[in-house]
Amino acid sequence: MHAHIVHAHPDPSSYNGALTQGARQSLLDIGYSTTVNDLYRTGFDPVERATHYRDRADAEAFAALREQRHAWENGTLPSEVKAEIEHLKRANLVILQFPLWWHGPPAILKGWMDRVFVNGGLYTSRKRYDTGHFRGTRAIVSVTTGAPERAFGLGSRGGDFQTMLWPIQYSLHYMGFSVLPPFISFGVQGHGYRYEDDASLHKRLERNLSAWRSYLGALDAAEPIPFPSWGDWDDDGRAIAAPDR
Template identity: 35%
Template sequence: MTENTTEQTTPRARAGGRRVLIVHAHPDARSLTAALAGLAAEELRGAGHQVRTSDLYAMKWKATTDADDFPGWPRDDRLDVMGASHHAHDTGTLTADVREEQEKLRWADAVIIQFPLWWFSVPAILKGWLDRVFGADFAYGPGVRPYGGGELAGRRVLLSVTHGAGAPSVGPRGIHGPLSELLFPIQHGVLFFTGMSVLEPFTVPKAPELDEAGFRAVAAAYRARLAGLFTERPLPYRRLTEEDYTRELELRLGRERPGASGLGLHLA
């Protein structure tokens, strides 16, 4: 095996539970990120669901995309990553680690991505997971309809994010910018682009200051969100339709909600 994967099934899960993939990224197994990932796995299994996990640091996930990802690509040719990704998919030469993660995504009914916000983005190892796993002809390409279609359509996805800032500083008037906009490139640009139904993120502000009482409150709030993983209404991102967008992929005038601007234009 090239990964740290766990899968447990209960009789209730076999009878009617759903399948959930938890992907998490933190270098310390004693971290809040790891604790929340473990809590989610325990809670979901207790509710009768099947759970698999990808602990990227424990797996020693290769974060960089390079020629080693495409063993079938001619070494004397310039590395065209998109073209090489298409070629690897078509010829069955994807590396084993990428194939395994893609298969887990195909298996899942829902995905939870657990990570700390580092420099306004995901940890590099998680970005590398997105870069390498969400490859051509699997997550994008000529045969994959972006923003609402594709092989990953129908899967729910929840970002569970810890960060050090206070809630007001990532609010509508916060100096860091609204958290919804900080997460937009991941939620809309990667996950919704590839057809997934994106839920409102679960966020933990001031994570380094969390004490035991604070963790108990966070755990209770997280359990409540997990209970709605398959019933909660996803964010109403606009699908890519000719009714809403021009051929240049620009939102048509008059389609926006009253008062909407910026990234909010793409919420129906």
């Protein structure tokens, strides 16, 4: 079994760094091999643009979907994208580790999705959702917040996690991944607003790290998040039955 961790935090010594290292160790302990792509360390360029493509389908106008498909078909994808796809293909489990920045993932991770989920190769009109390329591969979003747990929920100050994680988790589902429940580390308040004293913060974050390691140690108990799929839509893509929420 192999796990690939995509780490989207600028400082490896941060709490996000500790979660990535904790995940790696827990997975090694239960017999996984692991790879980590620390996007800041490797200098991943998250901006999809013409200069990434040396052999263009159209040298005049840049259409990302067309150039991705062309590069896939001709074996001319950028080397960092090719390498990442190889890691993803090898993985039975993919973890996205990031801090919540403006109610979503940092730009570097959004751009990783823009560039690595290659049109015409990793997804096509027929190869998506439950017929997606990565069906059978599990994915987990592990996210840290500055605000405390009590501040989150529909209408609450921090926002609603189902809404904030929907774009990233639904995109994973689009690519065919089985998305397991997210692991949310609340109230990581090192340098932002403070809601508790140092001792209690430290203790809580240590406990949280253990909870993350326990989650990964018992992955078989985790049920994927239910998302709608082809059988739930009519020919126009409309929901046949009204969703629960």
